[in-house]
Amino acid sequence: MPSTPNDHPEAGPATTIPRRRLVAVTVAATHPPRRGKQHRAAALLHRLSDQWDVESHSLTIQRTDLPLPRRSRRVTPRWTDHRLCDPLLVLWVSLLARFGYGPAYIDRILDMLPRRRLRRALAAADAVWVSVPDHYLWVRRATPARIPTALDEDCIAAQLYPAREDAPLTQRIAAEIDRVEGAALTVADLVLVTDDEDALASRRRGAGVIACVPNGVDLVRFRPAGEDERRQARAALGLGDDLCVGVFVGSGHGPNVRAVDVLLGQVAAYARAGVHLVVAGRCGLGRRSVPGLTVLGEVPDVVPVLHAADVALCPLLDGGGTSIKTIEYLAAGLPVVSTPVGVRGLDLDAGTEVEVCAVEEMPSRTAELAADAPRRASLASAGRAVAERRFSWDASADALSAALAAMVDSGRRTPPTVLFVGSSAELYGADLCLERLVLAHRAAGGRALVALPDDGPLAARLVAAGVPVEVLPLAVLRRRLLNPLGAAQVAGALLGSRLRLARLARREGVELVHSNSAAVLSGAAVAGAIGVPHVWHLREYLTADRRALRVLAAVLERRATQVAAVSGPVRDALLRLRPALANRTTVVHDGVDPDRFAALPDRAAGARRLGLDPRRPTVGVLARLNAWKGQEVLVDALARLGPAAAAVQLVLAGDIYPGDEPIGAALRRQVELAGLQDRVVFPGFVDPQDVLAVSDIIVSPSTRPEPFALAVVDALCAGRPVIASAHGGHLEQVRDGVDGLLVPPGDAGALAQALLRLLADAALRRRMAAAARGDRRRFSLDASLPAMWAIYGEALAGP
Structure with a gap:
């Protein structure tokens, strides 16, 4: 069988790999095995226990464990097998097995119990x-980020569970299987497949690193029977x-049960051909022997059954991966008659190593073999030879060991599945930064x-980009809610969003929650509910002069695994309130595309859209109209310029938060009282490119410290000199005298002087514009991004 090339070409021979610790997590017990996957x-x-220290944990027990299941047993000196022995899990899998697929929804059951023993094992592993x-998604969440995890996709699970149109429950289960499998393939650090076809299918569904580990056979146990063994086996049956x-x-x-249904329908045809059918295994439970068909049910060992046979049949109609039974037939020296599904992925030579035909033709093909002893012997010999040559479990174990070792040595893990929680769905600075971070x-x-x-418009843009978006009432702090009635509203939203987001996060295998603002509390709640790390993006300047901000800082200390502060002043303000956060707080400036404003719209066209005269000098502000952005200070400064700057026009671009309408009304009254209504426009929220195209100067006159004004970064990237208040994030953004000017906060006189200086000196404006453009990548x-990814790594690594 041609092996899919390993995506870890550096993997060396398995015998050179130092002994490491492998934890395997299975649904059914692996020892003793009872079906193909086990x-x-x-x-x-x-075989891996020859090279690794192996610890396996099965989530359920099997009948041979009853009445008193053993929790642990030493299988080999280096392999210990454990049973969780959890009644809830056993009951759940047994119940769902009646609908054809026991493991469905099992991750939700795992979330309900602590699983301390399994978590300790995962934390001590080198590989999982x-x-x-x-x-898989539950195991990945429970495993520290430094430890890579591999998914054994020995068959495509979604192919094994057909949904019946008349049974809504089976449709829901099939949809759940498909969703979970797709998510697991996307985030797995290593996906193991048995054949090229499944490798391609896994790649199409988002798998990254793929290695082929074929199914095999115990060539000593499964071997051609001697004449005496054959006679004894037949006598026993x-x-x-x-x-x-x-x-x-x-x-x-x-698929095996459905194959038995096929044989039952063909008993007469086989009997006419002189072939007696024998069915062994649980696939025949509930069926009775009839003339021409012996149903053995479950047997302790299938080898004697194979020794009694002349021909092996594989009438599978569906299924995935490669059939272990077919490989065992070959190793046992039996001629095989199979459907295409039965030899799928084995790359056998039809006619030489196996007989392949449609299921309807199998009785006649078997009759031909029954009458042709030399042909049977030829197929049997060729089948045994191919099993010896290509289907050894020893070779497969070496391939698996090499792939796992290369996964560990690579030191990488697929980026986590992250739930991003935003405070708004508009297209202002924090919203645009969230969009960029999600897409990056x-x-x-990673999955987002x-x-x-x-x-809002942010939701529409994300959905258009293919990002799943959940819109629901979130607990978001607003100034208008800082009262008893508002507190009750926030509490209700917090409870409701915690429940809904926890269900979503568990279903999608979320490994980390990222809250895009300290004002949104729902992210902390859901991270605590599902037990995953929480990165809190601090975009607010927290000070001790307001009780609400002090309380918010305390919440950050308790509920944030890591804090990403948008600027140094924001971090310093937080640490003055909560010094214990020093080791968990990192400055990560908001990044932009520095070339986004390389080509601005035509100035005249932008001016027409904004209602401005393109020939007159223009000052622009890109900010919401609120109580601290300082637009009123700028209007006062404009009024102080006097007749010397009578031609200057001002554009205040930005809308108003619901509930803050009086602020906008007061600002408009101020403009009218100053007689500036013909020189000041309020276009609302508009494309910032138009404002930047028409503006000669951009002003950020905030009266309280600005955490990190994205509008300032946009202006610098566009080559516009900036006048900003000398506090907060402005101190890291604007280089005074180089690409802009800094003025005392709230000082309209100083702001007026800075405006006059730049308006009167075109050469200075050009020098500042060139400096801004030349260093525009400092906030790219x-x-x-590397700093943010490092924060994610720290959060996932745990304490």
């Missing part, structure tokens, strides 16, 4: 191997030596989900 896990773990996608016996073995897995996280290979408080997204 046989694969048991065979590989048994998960047997099915259904609990009550079969005569003169019969031509066709055998099918299988577990109670859905996706581009880096976004929760927003309303269905490329400069800020």
Whole structure:
């Protein structure tokens, strides 16, 4: 079988890999194995224990464990197998198995209990191997970020569970299987497949690093039977030596059960051909033997059954991965008659190593083999040879060991699945930064989900970019809510959003929550509910003069795993209130695309859209109209300029938070009283490119410290000199005298003098514009993202 090339070409021979600790997490018990997936896990773990210290944890028990299941057993000197022995898990899997797929929704059951023993094992591992996608997301969340996790995608689970149109429950289960599997493939650090076809399917669904670990066979146990062994095996089954016996073995897995249905419908056709059918395994439970068909049910060992056969049958109609039973048939020296599904992914030579035909043709093909002993012998010999050559569990275990070791050595882990929680869905500075961060996280290979408080333009842009967005009432602090009635409203939103987001986060396998503002409390609540790290993006300047801000700082200390402060002054203000956060707070400037404003719209066109005269000098402000952005100080400064600057016009671009309408009305009255109504425009929220195109100077006159004014960064990137209040984030953004001027906060006179200086000196404006453009990449997204990814890594690494 041609192996899919490993995406870790640096992996060396397995024998040179130093002994490491591997934790395997499976649904069903691996020892003793009872079906294909457990046989694969048991065979590989048994051989891996020669190279690794192996600890396996099965989530359920099996019937052989009853009545008193053992919690642990030493399988080999280096492999210990554990059972969780959890009644809730056992009951759940048993119940869902009645609908064809027991592991469905199992991650939600795992979330309900602490699983301390398993968590301790995961924390001590060098690598983690998960047997099915259904609990992969839970295991990944429970595993420290430094430890890579591999998903064993030995078959595409979504192919194994057909949804019935007349059964809504099966449709829901099928949809859940498909969703969970897709999410697991996207975030897995390593995906293990058994054949090229599944490798391509996994790649199409978002898998990154893929390694091929084929299924195999125990070539000593499964071998051609001697004549005496054949005679004894037939006698034990009550079969005569003169019969031509066709055998099918299988577990109670859905495709095997459906294959038995096919055989039951073809008993007469096989009987006419002189072939007696034998069905062994749980696939035959509930079926009775009839003339021409012997149903053995579950047997302790299938090898004697194979020794009694003349032909092996594989009438599978559906399924995924590669069939272990077919490989065992080959190793046992039996000629095989199979459907295409039964030999899927094995790359066998039809006609030489196996007979392949449609299921309807299998009785006639089997009859032909029954009458042709030399042909049977030729197929049997070729099948045994290919099993010896290509399907050894030893070779597969070496491939797995090398892939796991390379995964550990690479020192990388797929970026986490992050739930981003925003405080608004507008397109102001914090909103645009959230959009950039979400898209950058996706581009880096991570999964992103976004929760927003309303269905605004940011939600539409994210959905258009393919990002899942959940719109729901979030607990967001606003000044108008700082009263008893507002507190009750926030508390209600906090409780409701905690419940809804916790369900979403568990379902999607969220590993980290990122709150985009200290004003949004729902992120902290959901992170605590599901037990994942919480990164709180601090975009607010917290001071001791307001009780609400002191309380918010205390909440940050308790509920933030890491804090990303948008500027040094923001960090310093927080640490003055909460010094204990020093080791958990990092400055990460908001990043922009520095070339976004390289080509601005035509000045005349922008002026027409804003209602301005393009020939007159223009001063622009890009900020909401609120109590501390300082627009009233700038209007006062403009009034002080007098006749010398009568031609100067001012554009105050920005809208008003609901509830802050009196602020806008007061500002308009101030403009009218100063007689500036013909020189000041209020266009509301507009494209900042128009404002930048028409403005000669951009002003940020905030009266309280600005955390980090994104409008200032945009202006500098566009080559516009900036006048800003000398406090807060402005001190890190504007270089006084180089690319702008700093003035005392709230000082209209000083602001007027700075305006006069720049308006009167075109050469100075040009020098400042050139300096701003020349150093525009200091606040680029490329400069800020590494710091944010490092914060994520610190948060996921734990204390």
